[in-house]
Amino acid sequence: MTRVLVVDDEPQILRALRTSLRGAGYDVETAETGEAALTAAAVNPPDAVILDLVLPDGHGTDVARELRTWSNVPVIVLSVVGDEREKVAALDAGADDYVTKPFGIDELLARLRAALRRGEPSGEPVLELGELRVDLEKQSVHFDGRPVQLTPHEFALLRALAREPGKLMTHQMLLREVWGRAYGDESHYLHVYVSQLRRKLERDPARPRYILTVPGAGYRLVQP
Amino acid sequence: MALVSAVVDVLSPHVPVLALGVLYVFAVLSVATFWGTALALATSVASMLAFNWFFLPPTHTLQLRQGENWLALAVYCSTAVVVGLLAARARRRSADAEQRRREADVLAGAAADLLHGTPADEALGRLAEPLARALGAEAVRLVPGAPEPAPSERALPVRAGRRAVATVLVDERLPVAAAAAERLLPALGALFAVQADALEAEALRRSDALKTALLRSVSHDLRSPLTAILAAAGALTNDELTLDDADRAELAHAIRAEAERLNRVVGDLLDLSRLQAGAVEPHRELWSADELVAQALPPGDRIQVELDDVAPPVRVDGPQVERALANLIDNALRYSPAGSPVTVRVEHGATELRVHVLDHGPGLDGADRDLLFRPFEGEGSGLGLAIARGFAEVNGGQVWAQDDPTGGHFVLALPTAGAAA
Numbered sequence: 001m002t003r004v005l006v007v008d009d010e011p012q013i014l015r016a017l018r019t020s021l022r023g024a025g026y027d028v029e030t031a032e033t034g035e036a037a038l039t040a041a042a043v044n045p046p047d048a049v050i051l052d053l054v055l056p057d058g059h060g061t062d063v064a065r066e067l068r069t070w071s072n073v074p075v076i077v078l079s080v081v082g083d084e085r086e087k088v089a090a091l092d093a094g095a096d097d098y099v100t101k102p103f104g105i106d107e108l109l110a111r112l113r114a115a116l117r118r119g120e121p122s123g124e125p126v127l128e129l130g131e132l133r134v135d136l137e138k139q140s141v142h143f144d145g146r147p148v149q150l151t152p153h154e155f156a157l158l159r160a161l162a163r164e165p166g167k168l169m170t171h172q173m174l175l176r177e178v179w180g181r182a183y184g185d186e187s188h189y190l191h192v193y194v195s196q197l198r199r200k201l202e203r204d205p206a207r208p209r210y211i212l213t214v215p216g217a218g219y220r221l222v223q224p
Numbered sequence: 225m226a227l228v229s230a231v232v233d234v235l236s237p238h239v240p241v242l243a244l245g246v247l248y249v250f251a252v253l254s255v256a257t258f259w260g261t262a263l264a265l266a267t268s269v270a271s272m273l274a275f276n277w278f279f280l281p282p283t284h285t286l287q288l289r290q291g292e293n294w295l296a297l298a299v300y301c302s303t304a305v306v307v308g309l310l311a312a313r314a315r316r317r318s319a320d321a322e323q324r325r326r327e328a329d330v331l332a333g334a335a336a337d338l339l340h341g342t343p344a345d346e347a348l349g350r351l352a353e354p355l356a357r358a359l360g361a362e363a364v365r366l367v368p369g370a371p372e373p374a375p376s377e378r379a380l381p382v383r384a385g386r387r388a389v390a391t392v393l394v395d396e397r398l399p400v401a402a403a404a405a406e407r408l409l410p411a412l413g414a415l416f417a418v419q420a421d422a423l424e425a426e427a428l429r430r431s432d433a434l435k436t437a438l439l440r441s442v443s444h445d446l447r448s449p450l451t452a453i454l455a456a457a458g459a460l461t462n463d464e465l466t467l468d469d470a471d472r473a474e475l476a477h478a479i480r481a482e483a484e485r486l487n488r489v490v491g492d493l494l495d496l497s498r499l500q501a502g503a504v505e506p507h508r509e510l511w512s513a514d515e516l517v518a519q520a521l522p523p524g525d526r527i528q529v530e531l532d533d534v535a536p537p538v539r540v541d542g543p544q545v546e547r548a549l550a551n552l553i554d555n556a557l558r559y560s561p562a563g564s565p566v567t568v569r570v571e572h573g574a575t576e577l578r579v580h581v582l583d584h585g586p587g588l589d590g591a592d593r594d595l596l597f598r599p600f601e602g603e604g605s606g607l608g609l610a611i612a613r614g615f616a617e618v619n620g621g622q623v624w625a626q627d628d629p630t631g632g633h634f635v636l637a638l639p640t641a642g643a644a645a
Contacts, residue, residue, distance in 0.1 A: 104480070192512050196512075198514065198518075199514070204529075206518050
């Protein structure tokens with residue numbers, strides 16, 4: 001059975017999550033502090049962690065960072081509206097995805113399933129998502145069977161997203177990968193390049209189906 | 225004086241020369257009027273010497289032959305001095321009156337501006353010139369607050385109570401009428417204090433009105449979803465009720481929908497209070513219109529999008545502008561017939577990106593357009609438009625409602641990245 005460690009100090013939320021996750025077929029373990037969470041994860045490694053960003057003994061971001069030093073377990077953080085900066089910090093510290101409180105359980109379950117499914121990058125040179133076909137080795141892109149011409153930056157951006165389809169890539173991860181470390185903190189051209197890419201890869205750039213924006217955090221490439 | 229001497233010379237054959245000495249008083253009078261007491265006194269003495277030299281026997285000497293000439297000279301001399309003093313005093317009075325008039329002009333101008341609600345900064349700008357005139361300085365700078373003067377400047381504070389509301393900065397080399405400054409600046413400070421009090425009272429009144437409206441709105445917008453949630457949850461947990469699966473599902477869906485509504489209302493209230501407190505800081509990045517529109521679109525097919533293929537990017541906080549646009553779209557969907565299309569059209573000019581949101585609803589015929597954007601005051605429009613305008617404005621943009629015979633028409637305008645730089 002898939003084991004999920006839920007870290008939150010609010011009893012009502014723990015109760016609701018425990019019930020819902022068990023109902024969805026997961027084995028649930030809970031922790032109310034960061035320290036308890038790290039101990040639980042070390043003693044009995046879970047398959048996924050749901051981590052609240054605000055904990056009585058510190059910040060979820062630190063727990064995620066600590067966890068990442070010895071584990072690749074998928075981590076989904078719970079953030080609140082208005083805490084965008086902390087959410088992005090947690091993602092950059094190694095969390096895989098986030099859900100904003102208050103959330104519907106189906107949204108959390110969808111994120112959890114996606115995180116569990118992803119695991120390691122496939123390493124396959126060719127990625128096919130719907131009408132989109134990306135050959136990372138030959139650096140060629142086809143949409144609906146037709147070749148698409150991309151500029152080097154556009155291709156680098158698509159490659160960064162395509163390496164782990166479905167994974168949320170933060171602005172900083174994309175900037176580092178495409179423009180190099182020096183651009184880590186400036187999101188200058190990222191959004192504009194994404195728009196250009198969409199104009200080449202989406203049927204309707206106003207209703208993108210492949211490259212989705214994660215507001216205030218980054219982008220992810222998905223199966224439409 | 226030379227002129228008077230010439231006149232005396234011309235007249236001396238016809239009139240006793242002694243009587244003509246009185247004419248020098250004119251010279252003294254005119255000097256006193258235009259140049260002041262000291263020069264008038266000098267002119268008096270010089271006049272007497274000239275009269276004596278040119279006309280009193282023995283002429284071309286400063287000696288006097290007859291005793292009566294001595295007496296006449298003394299009388300003329302004192303007359304000249306007295307007249308000179310009187311004229312000089314009159315001159316000073318009139319200069320004083322002129323100065324007071326200038327000072328009164330400054331105060332009247334300031335009073336008119338400040339009491340009619342002209343913002344203090346603007347009023348200060350307009351006051352600089354008359355103030356310079358009143359202080360007798362060529363030019364002064366009048367700036368709000370108590371800034372550090374430049375090294376070559378002198379600072380004269382304008383105080384309201386103990387606080388410096390403004391500062392007069394004047395070039396060190398320029399003279400300033402100290403007496404005028406002493407009279408004028410405290411009076412000016414008092415005027416600013418009156419305006420500050422008036423503004424504060426107005427802000428309090430508005431915030432009071434806002435709080436009242438907020439409470440009314442909160443009690444309705446928060447209570448009605450809460451009521452639905454409590455009722456549905458109560459039904460689900462009540463053992464005495466007989467519910468089939470369909471009933472349970474319906475109640476559960478109602479709880480969910482109402483909780484989502486509650487979440488939106490709370491989000492709106494938070495956004496609005498942050499906007500009104502000036503606590504919204506845009507995190508500006510370059511964004512394309514494509515992306516802003518894409519993020520603002522709700523699911524569904526009622527919306528027709530017309531993108532602009534060559535629209536330049538804008539430097540804004542993406543999520544904030546998306547929120548503004550989403551609220552305009554939501555407003556259009558809500559106030560036009562169900563199923564009728566809503567158009568979102570992107571256009572750009574030399575310095576501006578415009579996103580039009582058009583619907584086929586009743587439009588805004590006769591409605592007070594600005595009222596729509598005031599929280600709690602629009603006709604049931606809630607907070608959406610106020611929030612849209614707030615987020616647009618903190619990002620250097622604007623939102624307005626436009627005349628359109630075909631239906632509702634709102635515009636979000638943003639400076640393009642090149643123009644904003």
